[in-house]
Amino acid sequence: MKKNVLIIGAGGVAQVVAHKCAQNNDLLGDIHIASRTVSKCDAIIASVHEKSAMKVDGVLQGHALDALDVDATSALIRDTGSQIVINVGSPFVNMSVLDACIATGAAYIDTAIHEEPGKICETPPWYGNYEWKKREICAEKGITAILGAGFDPGVVNAYARYAIDTFMDTVTAIDIVDINAGSHGKYFATNFDPEINFREFTGTVYSWQSGAWQENEMFEVGHDWDLPVVGTQRAYLSGHDEVHSLSANYPDADVRFWMGFGAHYINVFTVLKNLGLLSEQPVTTAEGLEVVPLKVVKACLPDPASLAPNYTGKTCIGDFVKGIKNGQPVEVFVYNVADHAEAYAEVGSQGISYTAGVPPVAAALLVADGTWDANAMKNMEELPPAPFLTQLDRLGLPTRVKDENGDRPWNA
CATH class of the missing domain: 3.40.50.720 (NAD(P)-binding Rossmann-like Domain)
Structure with missing residues (x-):
């Protein structure tokens, strides 16, 4: 104890x-x-x-x-x-x-x-x-x-283990889908630390497919997912933490992570990246000041905690797990739906x-x-x-x- x-x-x-x-x-x-x-x-x-x-x-x-x-x-x-x-x-x-x-x-x-x-x-x-x-x-x-x-990583890992143990003899694919169908009302903001958020999406997208690491660019591969409560949502193949442990524990399964993004987020992100403003490497201004562009962008964006009071809508996060049971293909979606306003009422934070x-x-x-x-x-x-x-x-x-x-x- x-x-x-x-x-x-x-x-x-x-x-x-x-x-x-x-x-x-x-x-x-x-x-x-x-x-x-x-x-x-x-x-x-x-x-x-x-x-x-x-x-x-x-x-x-x-x-x-x-x-x-x-x-x-x-x-x-x-x-x-x-x-x-x-x-x-x-x-x-x-x-x-x-x-x-x-x-x-x-x-x-x-x-x-x-x-x-x-x-x-x-x-x-x-x-x-x-x-x-x-x-x-x-x-x-x-x-x-x-x-x-x-939650991801975390709950989705447990969802994968639960689905595999409960519904199938062998697993063939784990697709983790993270959708935030809420609205914070700001022109642009990230739902958690902007520095960490952007770092996730500026590098190579790694997924585990056919027993090997697959490399893609961010926003290169998209898919429409039909989900409970939030409906059909567009999500993109993204690199994420849980892929790296699930692929080690279930090496014979394809393991992918998909995150939902709207056109506005993608447009702003692309402009910031192309301008070099999402770089983690320091640059020197004309005044001789050394700054990290990514940290400057973070300082200019709203504090994610400040989004909570006006956040509306819901999240839907879960695992589509495919496998074989008694020689037949099976698929199950294990998921949670959370409400931004309910989260704020209880603990003063938004749903993410x-x-x-x-x-x-x-x-x-x-x-x-x-x-x-x-x-x-x-x-x-x-x-x-x-x-x-x-x-x-x-x-x-x-x-x-x-x-x-x-x-x-x-x-x-």
Whole structure:
């Protein structure tokens, strides 16, 4: 049994994590939030109290922290008695926070693959470049490290495992589809950190097909998907974290990730990219100032957290999984639909942050009660999915299944 949670990061996803931890602090214990800017932690704490989210009286405290400093992070873990660390900070800090957890024995949970600021879209498999290099030491020291426990990656990995285990003897294809059919009312904005958002789409699109890595350009391959609630939506083959672990665990299946984009987003993105404004490499202005164009664009765009009050519409994210059962082809869609306005009413964040922030809390609860306290490094599809999907149902992200037998709750 583990308890006391340290949340790394204080953005929109961290706000959701804090609210959900507070709603379950009878099980999770003390809650601490750490960021470079402690005022952001304080704002989250104020929002938790405004919503009366604490289930029982307990510790909810903010801390100033440079999470790139392994010693400082280790000291904070020890000082707060935190046995579970939920890292929803920038992917740039993943390896530092993981090292601090290894040093202290705390369980580690993150929501995305580590990135280096000066590199974009490295050679696959991306996990192999960073996190997986710590597998042996996690196993030797009995450190629980759960990688990619957001929605995608995260929930969609669990959906794949559930669909394969439940509906088929062998799997032939996993197509992950992420659609945001909502509207934030701004001329242009990204739903999470603009720097991370743009970095995902400026490099090579890697998918796993026919037992090998396939390379495409962003927006080169599009497909119209007929989805529950949000209807037919155009999505494009994109590179994404979960492809890199699912392809390792299901090498005989084609694994692809598709994300929905409207024509306006594609047009603005293309102009910014062609002008060089999405580059992660520094340039020098006429005044002799060295700036990173991508960081300048980020500074000019709306803070994703500011979108929440006026966000309307829904998201639909899920897996189309194909395989063979008793010699016959089968296909199932395992999915969730989330509502932006409902998310804002509950936790003060928009739906994208909600879908990303609820799953790591579900994972933390399973670590806390021992169900997922694996004493090793695991990607989400390597853990039993049913307890996780059960927690998601309880926490506000219900799972549904659609196939030839109809559309129904996953456990119906």
